[in-house]
Amino acid sequence: MPIIVNLDVMLAKRKMQLTELSDRMGITLSNLSILKTGKAKAIRFSSLEMICDILECQPGDILEYIPDRPDKKG
């Protein structure tokens, strides 16, 4: 998927553990792990809002769009 989740980068910048984020957000650690590893299918605005609020960042700092490479032809 071309949407990359940079949650681990932001956590490292804020020197925060995933467990602390999960405690402060009130979301289970397993669900946050799904988001961090890029296995999530979607993210709610409310969750994104909480992450941005706690990590003091913008949605663009968490999510990044990298287009898939076109298949080589020939």
Place this chain on the structure above:
Amino acid sequence: MQGQRTFTAVRAVVNVVYYVVALLALLVVILKSMAFIMGSSELTDTTRQLTVNFDVKAFPPKDTLPPQLIYGELKNAALEKKQDLYTLRTTARSPLGIYSFIITLLGAIAVVTGMGWLRKIFADTTATEPFRAINAKRIRNIGLLLIAADAARLIGYFIFNRMTNPYFTPYFQQLVEVGNSFWMGLLLLALAVVYKRGVEIYQENQLTI
């Protein structure tokens, strides 16, 4: 959770019905096999002899059999005695007996398999987590089994007529009910598609943070 107790009760009932049906199917197959192995190959006394029976509807000339109508106190209603219903009796080792044995065996396998799938659907499902990908396949399989059962009945009807009618007068047909399983099967196939979509939405919801 609401509906949890009903679900548990239905699951228990399905479990019991499965074992009862499996036991009955086994019993029928054993009895048919015993009749096939030990039964006489010649039809002697139909009143005492253990025979393989087929219900048939005969078509004699109409003028020979006038309908007998019994009128009761209910207005505009009459009880008609059916004159043209017969039972074709044959021995277990005759070609028709072998045909009946094969049909019974296939029917028993189909019923037990279908009930087994239904039992597994209930065993793998909970009221809190109703959507499982494997259950969509099981619902589809039960639907296909029901359609196949009706198709088999229809084919069996033609085989039976082909095996009997050249040798009998008046002409008769086996009494079979075709159609109900077909529609039920189609309904289950449609349900399987809806259920499969439900599984996809459920999985997507599970992966939404």
